Amino acid sequence: MTHRLTRSALLALTLLATPARADVPEALDKDILPGFAGFTAATATLAEAAQADCDPQALRAPWNAAFDAWLEVAHLRMGPFEEAGRGLAIAFWPDPKNIGGRQMAAMLQAADPALLSPEGTAQISVAARGLFGLERLLYTEAAQANPAYACKLTAALAGDLARMAAEMETAWTGPYGDLLRSPGAPGNATFLTEAEVRQALFTQLLTGLELDAANRIGRPLGSFDKPRPERAEAIASGRSLTNVARSLAALHRLAEALAQGLGEIPATEAAFARAQTLAAGLDDPVFASVADPSGRLKVEILQQAIEATRAAAETELGALLGVSAGFNSADGD
Amino acid sequence: MQRRTFLTSLAAAAATPRLSWADAGSPAYLAAARRPGGDYALFGLDAAGAPLFSQPMPARGHAATSHPTRPEAVAFARRPGTFALVLDCARGVVTARLTPPEGRQFNGHGAFSQDGSVLYTSEVVAEGSAGRIGLWDAARGYARIGEFASGGIGPHEIRRLPMSDDLVIANGGIETDPSDRTPLNLDRMRPNLSYMTPEGVITEVIELPDLARNSIRHLALRPDGLVAFAMQWQGDPAEPVPLLGLHRRGAAPVLAEPKDEEMFAMQGYAGSVAFAPGGAEVAITSPKGGRLQVFSATGAPLWSVARADVCGLGPCPAGGFVVTDGVGLVARADQGVLSPMASSNVSWDNHLIALG
Numbered sequence: 001m002t003h004r005l006t007r008s009a010l011l012a013l014t015l016l017a018t019p020a021r022a023d024v025p026e027a028l029d030k031d032i033l034p035g036f037a038g039f040t041a042a043t044a045t046l047a048e049a050a051q052a053d054c055d056p057q058a059l060r061a062p063w064n065a066a067f068d069a070w071l072e073v074a075h076l077r078m079g080p081f082e083e084a085g086r087g088l089a090i091a092f093w094p095d096p097k098n099i100g101g102r103q104m105a106a107m108l109q110a111a112d113p114a115l116l117s118p119e120g121t122a123q124i125s126v127a128a129r130g131l132f133g134l135e136r137l138l139y140t141e142a143a144q145a146n147p148a149y150a151c152k153l154t155a156a157l158a159g160d161l162a163r164m165a166a167e168m169e170t171a172w173t174g175p176y177g178d179l180l181r182s183p184g185a186p187g188n189a190t191f192l193t194e195a196e197v198r199q200a201l202f203t204q205l206l207t208g209l210e211l212d213a214a215n216r217i218g219r220p221l222g223s224f225d226k227p228r229p230e231r232a233e234a235i236a237s238g239r240s241l242t243n244v245a246r247s248l249a250a251l252h253r254l255a256e257a258l259a260q261g262l263g264e265i266p267a268t269e270a271a272f273a274r275a276q277t278l279a280a281g282l283d284d285p286v287f288a289s290v291a292d293p294s295g296r297l298k299v300e301i302l303q304q305a306i307e308a309t310r311a312a313a314e315t316e317l318g319a320l321l322g323v324s325a326g327f328n329s330a331d332g333d
Numbered sequence: 334m335q336r337r338t339f340l341t342s343l344a345a346a347a348a349t350p351r352l353s354w355a356d357a358g359s360p361a362y363l364a365a366a367r368r369p370g371g372d373y374a375l376f377g378l379d380a381a382g383a384p385l386f387s388q389p390m391p392a393r394g395h396a397a398t399s400h401p402t403r404p405e406a407v408a409f410a411r412r413p414g415t416f417a418l419v420l421d422c423a424r425g426v427v428t429a430r431l432t433p434p435e436g437r438q439f440n441g442h443g444a445f446s447q448d449g450s451v452l453y454t455s456e457v458v459a460e461g462s463a464g465r466i467g468l469w470d471a472a473r474g475y476a477r478i479g480e481f482a483s484g485g486i487g488p489h490e491i492r493r494l495p496m497s498d499d500l501v502i503a504n505g506g507i508e509t510d511p512s513d514r515t516p517l518n519l520d521r522m523r524p525n526l527s528y529m530t531p532e533g534v535i536t537e538v539i540e541l542p543d544l545a546r547n548s549i550r551h552l553a554l555r556p557d558g559l560v561a562f563a564m565q566w567q568g569d570p571a572e573p574v575p576l577l578g579l580h581r582r583g584a585a586p587v588l589a590e591p592k593d594e595e596m597f598a599m600q601g602y603a604g605s606v607a608f609a610p611g612g613a614e615v616a617i618t619s620p621k622g623g624r625l626q627v628f629s630a631t632g633a634p635l636w637s638v639a640r641a642d643v644c645g646l647g648p649c650p651a652g653g654f655v656v657t658d659g660v661g662l663v664a665r666a667d668q669g670v671l672s673p674m675a676s677s678n679v680s681w682d683n684h685l686i687a688l689g
Contacts, residue, residue, distance in 0.1 A: 085594020094571035326642035327659030327680035328620035
């Protein structure tokens with residue numbers, strides 16, 4: 001009944017080789033790295049424009065292009081996203097206590113010149129930086145408290161965003177991407193097996209779908225008795241539904257990249273197609289209709305379609321990749 | 334285990350001389366796990382993280398507690414638990430099987446009295462989740478000898494204070510459906526940390542009124558009596574809240590806030606808590622966030638490491654912490670660096686129990 005395992009037996013277990021598969025390099029080269037290159041380019045364009053002219057009207061187009069580019073990679077909440085709080089600093093939402101808004105008001109009041117240098121801007125709270133910090137300056141009345149400082153802060157935050165985007169791309173094309181490509185290599189304590197890499201990317205896909213359904217749609221939906229349209233994402237810029245649609249498109253590509261060469265995922269494809277069609281057909285850009293029964297129903301149907309996509313991907317793609325939800329993370333105790 | 338094997342084991346145990354933890358190979362840790370075939374077991378691990386022995390369990394385990402002198406461990410079923418097994422780790426036999434009284438459920442944790450004569454188990458009344466501490470006679474075959482109230486709803490971990498027979502209990506505050514763990518009272522939950530005498534007289538209760546939805550669930554104790562408590566947030570996931578508290582009897586609790594950039598890294602969930610050797614550092618793990626966060630014993634954030642599905646956590650005698658995960662890894666985490674120690678083809682469950 002008692003099993004005494006020798007070290008050599010253990011070693012043999014860990015050395016069981018898994019055949020090389022193409023899914024991870026496919027996903028990296030065809031989806032992830034181009035996405036980060038696009039985000040770097042879009043934020044660099046925004047930073048240059050903001051440096052030349054901080055007029056909010058003129059910066060809205062490059063800001064939207066940067067947000068679009070972010071949604072291509074925003075679901076990759078691992079590695080460079082987590083380091084130095086970059087993911088939070090790039091897009092701090094949801095923010096139910098309006099920490100970002102309060103910090104922005106305080107900065108405009110204090111008008112501290114030290115925050116305008118690259119080093120200074122990087123020290124600003126994650127809640128007040130990034131795309132949502134810029135949205136407050138470009139789309140709300142906040143800047144009117146101190147237009148001169150707001151102008152300089154706009155350029156500083158755009159530069160900070162471009163810096164973070166470039167750092168993420170550098171990490172993904174270099175050291176972090178290498179970790180995904182070389183699981184189990186000496187010194188790679190992040191990924192010990194190829195299965196762990198697949199598990200990590202698969203988790204990003206499922207979490208991305210969960211956050212679209214639970215946050216981007218679920219927060220404004222609230223409950224039937226207490227709808228919360230004011231909690232939708234990026235209301236000031238009118239991007240709430242756009243963000244859902246673009247996120248779904250990016251997640252769809254990640255799912256296809258992961259499945260490529262391994263097999264077909266017809267149920268997942270059908271579920272994505274349905275959710276994306278519903279999002280494209282919804283005439284409610286900031287989910288303002290959630291307080292109205294018929295409008296609410298359409299938003300709920302989109303949410304359910306995204307939840308169904310997650311369920312399909314978990315079952316179908318999970319089986320294809322040979323991975324499943326974490327043993328402890330799914331336990332909850 | 335077959336009844337005949339069980340009786341034979343008992344007879345063998347009675348016929349042989351008294352054994353110590355050295356006769357069990359001096360394991361450094363205990364951990365429950367799922368094996369590749371889908372069955373469950375309790376493992377003893379050496380200081381390098383390699384399995385020394387394993388003992389089958391009839392269903393998924395959660396935590397375990399070790400007898401202070403005998404090489405004996407009590408392994409608890411996952412909540413809502415219907416069994417706990419007393420294991421003779423030297424002989425590799427089950428010496429007793431504990432079943433909660435009618436209408437009670439084990440909650441996955443227990444603790445021994447200082448002399449090892451009494452086992453205390455964390456339990457709930459199945460209907461309503463009122464907390465109970467069950468008492469079992471560890472000197473005479475683990476007969477049920479009594480129970481008292483835990484001081485709250487849904488108690489989870491129970492620990493004995495160092496150099497004392499007083500107890501500290503994490504009353505999680507969550508009333509659950511008796512059959513499926515569905516929470517029923519999130520809008521009115523009141524978790525607390527309760528201290529009590531071995532007779533069940535409550536001597537101190539700590540509540541966090543501003544964080545009523547932060548379920549206090551797991552505990553670690555420093556030899557000087559400092560209690561670290563780990564929490565699980567049941568409120569809005571978009572609200573950043575501390576998940577680790579530190580408390581010394583008679584003083585106000587200190588909440589450990591993570592660094593700004595890590596405020597959501599744990600996804601509102603801490604699954605295990607432990608002090609490092611020396612007690613200057615204390616850590617919490619989150620399998621949901623895939624993160625170990627380390628704080629000073631005064632609550633200041635120090636360092637963290639990322640690892641998917643990490644949960645089991647204990648001190649590493651060489652410094653820092655030992656962590657386990659759901660894909661069989663045992664690793665040392667020290668000063669922000671994760672170093673694999675051993676890998677087994679099992680899924681390590683929520684807790685790593687340090688012995689000795």
